[in-house]
Amino acid sequence: MRLSKAFGKTLREAPSDADMISHQLLIRANFVRPLAAGIYTFMPFGYRVIRKIWKIMSEEMDAIGGQEMWMPNLHPASIWQATGRWHTVDVLMKVKASGNREYAISPTHEEVVTDLALREISSYRDLPQMVYHISKKFRDEPRARGGLLRLREFIMKDAYSLDTSEAALDEFYPKMVQAYFNIFNRCGVPVIAINADVGAMGGKTSQEFVVPHPQGEDTFIACTNCDYAANVEAAEFVREGEKPAELMPLQKVATPDCKTIADVAAYVGVPTSQTIKAVFYWWTPSGKSEKDGRLVFGLVRGDLEVNDVKFINALGGGSLRAATEAEIQAAGAVPGYASAIGLDVAPALDKPGVYVLADTSIEAGGNFVVGANETGYHYTGANYPRDFNVSQIADIAQADTGHKCPHCGHPIEARRAIEAGHCFKLGTRYSAATNATYLDENGEPQLIYMGSYGIGLDRLMAIIVELHHDEDGIIWPDSVAPYQVHLLHVGKGDRARETAESLYTSLQNAGFEVLYDDREASAGVKFKDADLIGIPWRVTVGERGVAEGKVEVKRRDQKDRVMVPLDELITYLHTAAST
RNA sequence: CGGGGCGUAGCUCAGCUUGGUAGAGCGCUCGGUUUGGGUCCGAGAGGUCGUCAGUUCAAAUCUGGCCGCCCCGACCA
Numbered sequence: 187m188r189l190s191k192a193f194g195k196t197l198r199e200a201p202s203d204a205d206m207i208s209h210q211l212l213i214r215a216n217f218v219r220p221l222a223a224g225i226y227t228f229m230p231f232g233y234r235v236i237r238k239i240w241k242i243m244s245e246e247m248d249a250i251g252g253q254e255m256w257m258p259n260l261h262p263a264s265i266w267q268a269t270g271r272w273h274t275v276d277v278l279m280k281v282k283a284s285g286n287r288e289y290a291i292s293p294t295h296e297e298v299v300t301d302l303a304l305r306e307i308s309s310y311r312d313l314p315q316m317v318y319h320i321s322k323k324f325r326d327e328p329r330a331r332g333g334l335l336r337l338r339e340f341i342m343k344d345a346y347s348l349d350t351s352e353a354a355l356d357e358f359y360p361k362m363v364q365a366y367f368n369i370f371n372r373c374g375v376p377v378i379a380i381n382a383d384v385g386a387m388g389g390k391t392s393q394e395f396v397v398p399h400p401q402g403e404d405t406f407i408a409c410t411n412c413d414y415a416a417n418v419e420a421a422e423f424v425r426e427g428e429k430p431a432e433l434m435p436l437q438k439v440a441t442p443d444c445k446t447i448a449d450v451a452a453y454v455g456v457p458t459s460q461t462i463k464a465v466f467y468w469w470t471p472s473g474k475s476e477k478d479g480r481l482v483f484g485l486v487r488g489d490l491e492v493n494d495v496k497f498i499n500a501l502g503g504g505s506l507r508a509a510t511e512a513e514i515q516a517a518g519a520v521p522g523y524a525s526a527i528g529l530d531v532a533p534a535l536d537k538p539g540v541y542v543l544a545d546t547s548i549e550a551g552g553n554f555v556v557g558a559n560e561t562g563y564h565y566t567g568a569n570y571p572r573d574f575n576v577s578q579i580a581d582i583a584q585a586d587t588g589h590k591c592p593h594c595g596h597p598i599e600a601r602r603a604i605e606a607g608h609c610f611k612l613g614t615r616y617s618a619a620t621n622a623t624y625l626d627e628n629g630e631p632q633l634i635y636m637g638s639y640g641i642g643l644d645r646l647m648a649i650i651v652e653l654h655h656d657e658d659g660i661i662w663p664d665s666v667a668p669y670q671v672h673l674l675h676v677g678k679g680d681r682a683r684e685t686a687e688s689l690y691t692s693l694q695n696a697g698f699e700v701l702y703d704d705r706e707a708s709a710g711v712k713f714k715d716a717d718l719i720g721i722p723w724r725v726t727v728g729e730r731g732v733a734e735g736k737v738e739v740k741r742r743d744q745k746d747r748v749m750v751p752l753d754e755l756i757t758y759l760h761t762a763a764s765t
Numbered sequence: 766c767g768g769g770g771c772g773u774a775g776c777u778c779a780g781c782u783u784g785g786u787a788g789a790g791c792g793c794u795c796g797g798u799u800u801g802g803g804u805c806c807g808a809g810a811g812g813u814c815g816u817c818a819g820u821u822c823a824a825a826u827c828u829g830g831c832c833g834c835c836c837c838g839a840c841c842a
Contacts, residue, residue, distance in 0.1 A: 199776055205836070296842090342842085403841080642842095676801055677801075710803050714802065
């Protein structure tokens with residue numbers, strides 16, 4: 187490609203609203219252009235990178251038996267209604283067409299694969315299968331952000347496995363995980379695989395592939411000693427603290443103007459870990475409307491926080507919002523001074539009373555300070571189960587820096603990260619909803635076991651730039667660089683230009699992808715652009731070198747420059763590129 | 766959806782407090798100059814100041830609504 191003919195140009199300054207380095211550099215270097223929030227055009231350079239990533243993904247998927255295909259983006263509402271996700275996936279884009287037809291614009295493709303499985307898979311002889319495609323996805327994100335990090339329209343590689351049984355799925359799954367590591371490694375992106383919450387995808391278990399990054403939107407927990415790592419929504423930790431040998435009597439004390447845990451602990455003179463915090467949610471079961479929900483009273487030790495996702499999972503799904511003051515009072519509790527003492531505790535979710543969901547931490551410690559359900563008063567010496575009852579005890583507290591690892595007991599820490607990919611063991615979540623079955627060896631219908639595995643290509647491209655750049659610009663790893671060689675000529679005379687012209691042809695004939703800066707611009711401009719665009723090899727043709735029959739070769743990621751005889755250039759690049 | 770910031774030339778921004786003929790740098794066009802790290806000089810083109818309404822003799826500037834964009838939070842295969 188001749189730079190003089192390229193569509194678009196590099197920018198000296200990035201748009202002021204580009205916050206992340208990858209966003210700034212990809213715009214400045216002419217790889218992408220914004221159309222609207224979360225919607226970008228891939229310029230020719232950017233599209234070449236996407237194609238490189240695409241090829242790597244195809245190779246790794248094919249290597250484990252994947253078959254590449256291409257599924258539609260416009261989905262009839264019926265397939266989303268069949269799995270129940272028409273109303274539950276709130277980022278689902280919907281369009282109305284003439285007549286009364288409604289469509290979803292695909293945010294993901296479980297529904298289409300399930301529909302295909304229903305039609306194409308009839309016997310155990312048809313299984314296992316793994317299909318994948320790379321295509322656009324559309325999500326009505328409430329907030330696009332971080333340039334290419336969270337988009338409303340994006341490119342995803344999504345793969346789907348179909349198996350006869352859970353055991354078969356368990357056997358296949360590690361191959362996919364390994365393929366994911368291969369993809370990320372080949373793209374120059376070291377990832378950490380962590381256990382995660384399955385979220386709206388449903389299913390059993392999932393693993394997230396994350397890249398630690400201060401501007402990431404994910405928080406995950408990593409042990410400082412062993413290899414334990416998990417998304418904060420799934421991370422476990424040790425609840426430190428022992429039940430006291432001697433239980434104090436329950437005693438009501440005045441605690442004027444103590445509405446927060448910190449106030450109460452300071453006033454009474456105990457650590458926050460010797461208090462119990464009360465939180466109130468209005469919980470709506472999945473598939474129900476809000477009026478069919480109920481109040482859920484959460485209890486967690488005062489030094490900990492409730493994690494909403496863990497809370498929902500403990501209740502078996504659904505959604506949460508903060509309860510109103512009126513709803514709290516209707517349950518007989520007093521906001522700011524609430525506890526489970528004296529409440530009519532419901533024994534189960536379908537029974538009347540106040541449903542109290544407590545974290546396991548209420549058993550780690552004792553002689554707690556808790557609310558007295560009376561303004562201005564708390565109890566001291568509260569102990570479970572002597573003084574109050576709960577409906578359910580579960581892991582609902584958020585792990586954080588300083589807590590102890592559930593595996594080895596060493597300290598864990600919370601870190602921010604960008605999610606680069608996700609693997610889900612869906613199990614029969616979708617096949618059961620649509621009755622996608624096959625006939626086994628005995629002629630009995632059995633549900634198909636599914637898995638789904640996604641990586642965002644545009645997000646990956648942004649991550650690559652986040653990890654591979656310096657103050658001058660992008661430093662593309664060879665595997666995904668838009669071109670391999672950035673050829674340019676400097677100097678006044680014709681010889682450098684003529685030599686560069688002939689090199690442009692011979693390098694391409696030798697199989698190299700060449701970006702040729704043939705502009706009549708000053709050396710400084712050309713070097714700055716070369717650094718900004720970030721192609722691995724730079725070949726500079728200058729008058730002085732040409733006089734000696736040599737050109738200068740420099741790697742974008744290294745300082746040193748080498749003068750290489752013209753007739754050895756192709757051999758030199760071939761040799762260097764293969765080592 | 767809550768909090769904060771912003772919207773003036775293709776890009777970065779000044780002008781707004783105190784209303785009175787719309788500016789600079791970069792980029793672009795033309796001429797010259799320079800030629801190994803965003804040369805320098807000169808001449809140009811380019812803007813209904815996001816939008817709608819209000820106040821006023823007069824609005825980029827003051828007031829209100831709407832739209833758009835960015836960040837934090839909520840949310841998030």
